[in-house]
Amino acid sequence: MANDISQWSGKRLHFIGIGGAGMSGLARIALSHGITVTGSDAKDSTVLSALQALGAQVSPEHKASQVDGADYIIFSTAISAANVELVRAQELQIPVLTRAQALATLMSQDRSIAVAGTHGKTTTSSMLTVALQSCGLDPSFAIGGTLTSSGSNAHKGTGDLFVAEADESDGSFIEYHPNAAIVTNIEHDHVDFFAKPEDVTKAFNSFAATISQDGILVYCADDAGSAALGRNPKLRPDLKVVSYGTIEGSDLYIDSINLLAMGSTARALWKGRLVGTLSLQVPGLHNVLNAGAALAMGLALGAPAAELLSGLASFHGTGRRFELKGTVHGIRVIDDYGHHPTEITVTLEAAKRYAGDGRVLAIFQPHRYSRTQAFMKEFSTALDIADEVILLEIYAASEKPIPGVSAAQIASAMENGQFIPNFFEASDWVIENAKPGDVILTLGAGDVNSLAPIICDGLARRFNSPV
Template sequence: MAPGLPTAMDRPHFIGIGGAGMSGIAKILAQRGARVAGSDSRESATAESLRALGATVHIGHAAEHLAPDATCVVVSSAIRPDNPELVRAAELDVPVVHRSDALASLMGGARAIAVAGTHGKTTTTSMLAVALTELGLDPSYAIGGDLEGPGTNARHGAGDIFVAEADESDRSFQKYDPEVAIVLNVELDHHANYASMDEIYDSFETFVGKVVPGGTLVISADQPGAVELASRLRDLSTLKIVTYGDSPSADVRVHKVTPRGLTSEVTVVLDGRYLTFTVSVPGSHYAHNAVAALAAGAALGIPAHNLASALGKYTGVKRRLQLKGEANGVQVIDSYAHHPTEMTADLEAMRGAASDARLLVVFQPHLFSRTQELGTEMGRALALADASVVLDIYPAREDPIPGITSTLIIDAARAAGADVTPVSDQAAVPDVIAGMTRPGDLVLTMGAGDVTDLGPQILDRLSN
C-alpha cells in the first residue's frame, strides 16, 4: 500500500470517475500514490486531467473495465445497482465504498473544515482553499467545481488542513468528523431523499453532532433555516458556535457590501474591529460566503486580517458566474444555479453588477423531482430577467415523472410577468439568442446540467 493511503484504497476503481465529487477524490488518491482507475459515460477535460495524474480512465461502462486486482470500487448515490462494473464487483467480491466514506478516510487525521448548506458550498469551499493556499498553509481540498486559478477541484497538500464540501443531498455529510463545520443555509431540496423540512433539519443536526469535541460550528445568523437549525441543537457543551451575517447579534457581522462591477468590497466587524476585503464575484450572496470562510479560518486560529487579505486572491469557480467571453458587445456568463434561491441570488447579483444592461437567461431545469416541488418558484425567479429561454428538464440520475415538464416553470414565469421562450432543441438556442440580443446585453446560461455547453456555441453564433 502506498504511504498515506487508507486501507484498501491503493488500487481503487471509480464508477463515474468524471463527476465533480468523484474526480476530486480520485485526484487526491492519485497524488498520494494510488493506482487509480475508473470509467465515465463520456470524454471530458476532467478525464484528461485524471490521465495526466496517471489514472486509467475508460469511456463507457463495461464489466471488463474493472481490473481483477482492484482493492475497492468507489460509487456515488447516482450509480444504479445494474451498472455492469458494480455487478462485476459483486462477482469478484471486491468491496464497494461510497464516495463519502472514501472522502472521510482521506480526511482522517487532518484538521478538517466541512462546508455544508443547500447552496453556496462550492464557492465557500473554494474561497477557503484559495485563501489557505495563499497563506502558505498548503491545504488539501475537495471541491464540487474547478477553481479558476489552479483549474482543478481537488489537491493533496502537505499541510494539516483539509477543506471539503459536505453534501447533504444523500445524507453523506454525516460521515465526516470536522474540527470546523460551516452551515450556510438550510432549505427544502433533494426531494427524492427528504420528505419534509423536519427530515432535513434532523440530517443537518446529525452532521453538526459529528464536529469533534472542542470544535466550532460556523452558521448563518440571517438565513431562516440556519437560524431554526441552531435553535434545535441540543448538546452544545463541546461545541463553539460562531454566527455570521447582517444580524446585529452576529459574531462576525457584515457591515457593508459595496458593488464594484463584477466584484464586491466587503466590510465586516469581528471582535470590535473593522476588516475590509474584496471578493472577485458580484452580489451579497457571494460576499456572505466569503464571510463564512473568514469565520471558519479564524476558528482554526488563523489571524482574521491575514485571511481577509488572502480571500481577495480568490478569482472564482467555473460555472459560478463565470465569464465565458464577449462577442459583438454581448457578454456570456455561466451560472450553476438550479435552486430558486440560487437563481434569485445570481440574477440579483448580475442586476447589481450591470444595472444598465439587459439580462437574458437560458435556463435548464435540473431534475424532475426538483421541478415538481420548486418549479413555481423557479418561474418566479426568472421574472428578474428581461427575457428567458427555458429548456427541457435535465434528468441527471432520475426517471421522468408523469406530467412534470418545463411547462410548470414557463407558466409560473409568465404569470409573474416574465418574457419566456420555450426551446426543446438545444441546438437551436444559439440562433434564438442571436435573434434576441443587442450590444450591451448580458446572457446568462443557468442550470446544473449540460446547459453550460451552450456558452461557447452562443459566442460563436454571435461572432458570426
C-alpha cells in the same frame, strides 16, 4: 472497510464514474498519495485524459472485468445499482465505498473542515481554500467546482488542513466526521431524497452531531435554517459555535456593504473588533455572506485576519459560478450552475446589477423532474427577474420523467418566459436578439453550459467581431 488512509497503501482503488467532478477530485488526491488508481466512466472526456496523465488507468466505458483485482471499489451515487462493474464487485465481495466514505478516508490524517449548506457550499469552500492558501497553510481540498486560480477541483496540500465540500443531497455527509464545519444555509431541496423540509433539518442536525470532540461549527445568522441549527440547545456543549452575517451580535459581523457590478466591499468585525475591509471580485450579497463564512472559519482556526482578507480579495470565482465565458460586441455571456429558485433569484439579481442599462437574457434548463414539480411556482417567480427567459426541457439526471411535468409549465406561468426545448433554436434566439450592453446567462445544473461557447461563436459571426 478502510477508515484510515494508511490502509490504502499498496492497494488498488477502482472508481466507477471517475469522470464526475467529485469522483475525479478524489482520484487525483489518491494518486498524490501514491495509491494505485483505476476507473471507468460512461464516455471519454478531458477529465479522463488528465487523470491518465497523472498515472491513473481509466476506461471510457463500463466493463465487469475492469474491477477484477481491485482492493476497493468507490462509486458515485449517480451510478445505477445494475451497473455491471458494481454487480461484479459485489459478486467478488470487494469492499464497496460511497464517494462520501472515500472522502472521509482521504481526510482521516488531516484536520478536516466540511463546508455544507443547501446553497453556496462550492463557492464558500473555494473561498476558504484560497484564504487559507494566502496564509501559507497550503490546505488539501476537494471541491465540487474548479478553482479559477488553479484550474483544479482537488489538491493534496503540504499543510495539515483539508477543506471538503459536504454534499447533503443524499444524507451521506454524516460520513465525514470533520474537525470543523460550516453550514451556509438550510432550505428544502433534493426532494427526491428529502420529502419534507423537516427531513433536511434533521439531516443537518445529524451532520452537526458528527463534528469531532471540541470541534468548530460556523453558522449563518442571516439564514433561518442555519441559525436554528447553530442556536439549537441540543448541540453538544463541547462544540465551539461561531456565527457570521449581517445580523448585529454575530461573531463575524458584516456591515457597510457596497454591492458593485462585479464585486463588493464590506466592513468586517470579529467579536466587536474591526479586522478590516472585505473586498470581493465576485458579485452579489450571497457572496458577501459566503466570504463571511470563510473569514469566520479562518479566524476561528487562528489564522491572521489580514492574510485571510488578502486571499478573499484575490478570489476570482469557480467554474460555473457566474463565470464569464466571453464578451462579443459589448454582449457578455455568463454561465452559472444555479438550479434552485433561491440560487436563481440571487444570480439574476447579480446579473441585473452587472448588466446596468442592458438587459438580462437567460436560458434556463430545469434540473430533475422532482425539483421542477416541487418548486414550479417559485421557479416562475425567480426567473421573471430576467428581461427575457428561454426555458429548455428538464434535465432528468438519474430520474424518470414524471407525467405532466414540463418546463413548458414554468414558461406559461411567467411574464417573460418562452419554451424552446431545442438547444440550437434557443441559442439562435438569444444570438439574434441580443444587443450591445446585454448579458446572456446560461443557467442550470445540467448540460446547458454547452451553449455558452456556441452563443459566443454565433455572436462573433453576427457582429463579425472576435470573442
